[in-house]
Amino acid sequence: MSQYEHTCMIRGDGGRTIRTILDRICDKWTLLVVATLDQQRLRFTDLHRQIPGISQRMLTLTLRNLERDGLVSRTAYAEVPPRVEYALTATGRSLIPPALALAGWAIEHIADIEASRAAYETRSAP
Amino acid sequence: MSQYEHTCMIRGDGGRTIRTILDRICDKWTLLVVATLDQQRLRFTDLHRQIPGISQRMLTLTLRNLERDGLVSRTAYAEVPPRVEYALTATGRSLIPPALALAGWAIEHIADIEASRAAYETRSAP
DNA sequence: CAGAATCCTGAATGATACTG
DNA sequence: CAGTATCATTCAGGATTCTG
Numbered sequence: 001m002s003q004y005e006h007t008c009m010i011r012g013d014g015g016r017t018i019r020t021i022l023d024r025i026c027d028k029w030t031l032l033v034v035a036t037l038d039q040q041r042l043r044f045t046d047l048h049r050q051i052p053g054i055s056q057r058m059l060t061l062t063l064r065n066l067e068r069d070g071l072v073s074r075t076a077y078a079e080v081p082p083r084v085e086y087a088l089t090a091t092g093r094s095l096i097p098p099a100l101a102l103a104g105w106a107i108e109h110i111a112d113i114e115a116s117r118a119a120y121e122t123r124s125a126p
Numbered sequence: 127m128s129q130y131e132h133t134c135m136i137r138g139d140g141g142r143t144i145r146t147i148l149d150r151i152c153d154k155w156t157l158l159v160v161a162t163l164d165q166q167r168l169r170f171t172d173l174h175r176q177i178p179g180i181s182q183r184m185l186t187l188t189l190r191n192l193e194r195d196g197l198v199s200r201t202a203y204a205e206v207p208p209r210v211e212y213a214l215t216a217t218g219r220s221l222i223p224p225a226l227a228l229a230g231w232a233i234e235h236i237a238d239i240e241a242s243r244a245a246y247e248t249r250s251a252p
Numbered sequence: 253c254a255g256a257a258t259c260c261t262g263a264a265t266g267a268t269a270c271t272g
Numbered sequence: 273c274a275g276t277a278t279c280a281t282t283c284a285g286g287a288t289t290c291t292g
């Protein structure tokens with residue numbers, strides 16, 4: 001099957017499926033949290049430390065959404081002080097390869113894109 | 127190289143590279159426009175017709191950003207009435223495979239995700 | 253430690269009307 | 273036909289404070 005015929009995966013149903021998934025992973029932090037949890041269970045504070053710039057609030061929200069969607073598991077231990085561990089589920093792990101495909105594309109083309117952007121600015125703002 | 131070692135592609139530089147690209151493609155319409163232009167040059171109105179729900183304003187903005195980033199080329203013909211054709215550049219075409227990888231993941235896992243989401247709702251809103 | 257609650261701002265999107 | 277210009281709305285995300 002050609003690439004052309006595949007784009008129906010994106011355009012099918014007016015883009016609702018792709019939208020559902022983009023809504024999941026395209027916020028500011030989700031992909032970073034998933035990548036950070038790759039191959040390691042982490043506590044809330046450790047995640048917070050390993051993701052520079054994220055606020056407590058956004059880390060909480062991001063983890064809740066990932067948990068809700070079944071990409072991340074949350075394990076709370078009845079201890080004092082409390083201990084909570086987060087880890088990827090099988091579904092969560094399965095997101096890594098396509099995410100890497102995208103990251104690879106980004107790395108490969110970011111120079112071209114930024115050059116094009118710079119040239120565009122020059123043209124429109126003399 | 128293992129998948130684990132690869133996630134540095136996402137986490138490297140605090141996620142700035144992946145952010146740059148997510149900022150490009152994660153708005154509501156970009157990926158849909160790119161997929162629609164796959165294998166065909168289209169005029170503004172044709173694009174507008176082929177992408178249900180998009181407003182003129184958002185189509186314009188999306189195309190401008192794509193053009194600015196060098197993913198889409200814009201060709202204006204000096205005719206009356208005006209004719210403008212949009213097409214993917216080589217860089218734009220190169221985005222299709224990773225986008226399809228993501229779409230494939232979405233299709234494969236959307237049922238699980240929505241089930242998990244439904245179960246989560248039931249749990250938290252009795 | 254692992255969060256919840258609240259307030260606030262800018263940016264993305266949409267609706268509508270106008271134009272070379 | 274291919275846009276531009278304005279206005280209104282919504283909401284993601286950040287800062288801050290409080291708590292079991």
